[in-house]
Amino acid sequence: MLKNYPLSFSKAVMTLLVTLTLAASCTKGYDPGNVFVEKSALLTGQPGAVNWILTNIRVNNTLDSSARGAQKVYRPDGTFVDDLGFTGYWTLHSRDSLIESTRSSVNPNAPYFTNHFHIDRLDKGGLRLTYTEGDKIIRFEYVANK
Numbered sequence: 506m507l508k509n510y511p512l513s514f515s516k517a518v519m520t521l522l523v524t525l526t527l528a529a530s531c532t533k534g535y536d537p538g539n540v541f542v543e544k545s546a547l548l549t550g551q552p553g554a555v556n557w558i559l560t561n562i563r564v565n566n567t568l569d570s571s572a573r574g575a576q577k578v579y580r581p582d583g584t585f586v587d588d589l590g591f592t593g594y595w596t597l598h599s600r601d602s603l604i605e606s607t608r609s610s611v612n613p614n615a616p617y618f619t620n621h622f623h624i625d626r627l628d629k630g631g632l633r634l635t636y637t638e639g640d641k642i643i644r645f646e647y648v649a650n651k
Contacts, residue, residue, distance in 0.1 A: 540600045547627050548579045548595075548603075550649070555579075557632050557647035564643050577647065586610065593617060600624075603634060 577587040593607035622634040
C-alpha cells in the first residue's frame with residue numbers, strides 16, 4: 506500500500522539528493538600546496554638534480570646568444586648557482602611566479618638584487634622565464650640536462 510507524502514517532503518528529499526550529488530562530484534579541489542611542491546620538484550629536478558642549460562635570451566624580439574650554454578642549478582634548499590658567477594636564493598611566489606635574489610659569487614659582499622620572473626613554461630624538459638625591465642621584455646629559455 507502506497508503512502509501519500511506531503512509535497513514539501515518530496516522537495517526536501519530532492520534538494521538533499523542534488524546537494525549530495527554535487528558534493529560527491531566536486532571532491533577534487535585545487536590545492537595550491539600541491540602545485541608549489543610539483544613546480545619546486547620540476548625546478549630542482551627532484552628526486553635527482555637538474556642543470557638548466559641556457560639556450561636563448563630574447564630582449565624584446567632580438568636574440569642574444571652571448572650567454573648560450575650557461576648552466577643554472579636550483580637546489581631544494583631554496584638556493585641556486587650558475588656558472589656565470591651568480592648565486593642566490595629562489596622562491597615560488599605563485600604558481601607562475603619565480604623570485605630570485607641574486608648577487609655575484611665573485612664578490613660575497615656585493616648586495617643582492619631581486620628579479621621577479623613569470624614562469625611561461627616549466628616541465629621536465631624545459632624552462633622559460635620572462636621579466637620586464639622598463640620597456641624591455643627579457644625571456645630566458647633553458648633545456649634540462651639531467
